[in-house]
Amino acid sequence: MTTAALKKDTKGTKALRWKEIGLSNAKVIDLYRQMLLIRRFEERSAQEYGKSKIGGFCHLYIGQEAVGVGAIAALREDDYIFSAYRDHGHAIARGMDPKGIMAELFGKFTGCSKGVGGSMHMFDLAKGFMGGYGIVGGHVPLASGTAFASKYLGKDSVTVCFFGEAAANQGVFHETLNLAALWKLPVVFICENNRFGMGTAVERSTAVWDIYQKASAYDMTRQWVDGMDVLEMYRVVKAAVDRAREKNEPTMLEARTYRFRGHSMSDPIHGHYRTKEEVEEQKKSDPLLTFGRELLEANVLSQSVIDEMELEIKKIVDGSVEFAEHSPEPPADVLFENVYV
């Protein structure tokens, strides 16, 4: 898709794609930077996991950065975001402090959920980050709830809900789409179709491979979008969010993407369910690679600026690990806190 990055306008001069969707050069550089930050943060998370600094399940967002970054860039500060268990990237894209996210991964008291939540349960009330959830599809109805509340309270906050393509096989996904369409709720469902529910390919798990078409059963506005293209993600999500905000119309989007790492840290990158060749082929559409190339070709970015960005991000990621390392564990009395109000 991104080979069409620079298209000719009628006068024969090169038009920049992002200008057509109202984004400044500074904004697209920021989108690139966010994707890079997520990539480097996740790579470091994998290293720290290897050193047993991070425990439990740890699902990396590497490969899917364009989905979260493009989608979340289309939101206002007072909008709500629900994520699933692959939530670090969404949290970073929402502007949550990488220190708090890394500390959460380390199980430290300074984490965004005070070390109680962990990798799968990042929360930030102030950012409208309504949490990461670990039961596949189980969080989808919650998003209809915040959307319902917006409408009930006369607010124009929109809710965006991220989930994987495997979640679309769960009953509660369909129950929620029905309610959202029936009651015209301001919610955008974003299915990140990374092709695998753990190790089961989409073709082996669902009768309808075009996941977005599942919304046709509820007569809901729907489309697929190239999830490796951050500008396409922004453009399509922005239109859906605007529809939700202005007309209380829900939308179902299927972002076609690919995860370059295993399902979780205990899962190899390739193995029984996909080949090394397939992964390498998919890496050709790495959003950092393709978008970076596009920005370089348009002279919006230069290699030296990218190098500086890498250094700045390295400092942030190093700083987050340093912060996490030196933060205290949750005190013992936290064990019994917040079970009840």
Add this chain to the structure above:
Amino acid sequence: MAVIAFREALNQAMCEEMERDPNVFLMGEEVGQYQGAYKVSQGMLQKFGEKRVIDTPITEAGFAGLGIGAAMVGLRPIVEMMTWNFAILAFDQLFNNAAKIRYMSAGQFKVPLVVRGPSGAAHALASQHSQSLESMLAHVPGLIVIIPSTPADGKGLLKSAIRDDNPVMFMESEMMYGHKGEVPEEEYLIPIGVGDIKRKGEHVTIVAWSKMLHVSLAAADELMKEGIEAEVIDPRTIRPLDEDLIINSVKKTNRCVIVEEAWPFASVGAEIASRVHSKAFDYLDAPVERVNGADVPMPYATNLEKLALPSVPKVVAAVKKVLYR
């Protein structure tokens, strides 16, 4: 005091709270146009309109989850389950989301939600419609479980539940919706977690709730004829449990019988028996006796259903056993 039916008391509680707080609303199957499957929400659609009395499709997990999400951002939903049997479809929402969001978010979010509906056997509804599931709900930290047995308790506790900032599971009874009782005219609340001595006595403590409270009171009348004075305790709230009330009563009577409609394995009665044994062991003159529903799915045939449920003779027999009579 006015004498009103249980369903009317619950209706009053919801109406009063909805008048007091515009963020309280009722949603569920048949709560609006149909006026409630068991008429608990009768007249509420007319009083509050479609915005606040909302008919849902038959989609328990969907609307339970919707209620949880709405509660996370400031609304105070009352979600009616046509029965708790159907709420099993929503247990993932209640166990994994409602009960845990506050904890997982380190207190950033709260879930002020009430899920309510009838529980337990009615008449001849057979296996899938006759379950008492309070022990499953009470097992989960983060949930509050209330199970009242009189109209006055129902009203006062439902009002407290709606005002509480935690997810509250409120269990009623199809068989008790028509029960009448005195309910104060003025506004009142009954605190969550406080039990009630429904009948004073010296010889034995009977702990029972919901329909079984009434079976136990009838049994106490029978026992009285033989000079046995039973103290009947209604915990009213299962979680948090008013343990002190039970333990102090057992310390006085030295004997304890627990009567519950639910299955015996890993039941609330098992929990109470364990606590009585460990906290009042030296006071007990006999092991705690439990009367439970039979450990089988509920049969349809009326004679078998009767055999499966606790009854006055079964309670009388259990009391006599702990009294060695």
